[in-house]
Amino acid sequence: MQRGSDRLSVHRNDEMKHELQGLLRSGHPTRSEEWHDPEPTADDDPEIAGGPVAPGGSGASLGGVRLELARHLSRNAFPAGPRHLAGALRRAYAPDTLVDAVERLPHKEHYATVQELAQALTRPGA
Secondary structure (H helix, E strand, O other): OOOOOOOOOHHHHHHHHHHHHHHHHHOOOOOOOHHHOOOOOOOOOOOOOOOOOOOOOOOOOHHHHHHHHHHHOOHHHOOEOHHHHHHHHHHOOOOHHHHHHHHOOOOOOOEOOHHHHHHHHHOOOO
């Protein structure tokens, strides 16, 4: 007989192990109640504060755009033109609004750093 300070009885312990066995083997939730699982977002849901920053959008500061670009572009992506940078952003699964803004930049321009690219995206008329 096991003595100790177990909170649960041996029978309850066995029940809990049996309940968790499916979850541990499958690697995903096995609950039958749908209310436990989070709902996916809908098309008409309001935008979440602090979501992806879109150049030219509301709240698109130089620092925010630079941070969003730096999240998706590495240092070896520079120096490059907008076409190359847009491709690198696509490969990094950047938000479409950011990729579209980079594609609209003049094709003859070349950017050496994320800072230069962010300045080009946030200047008026870009």
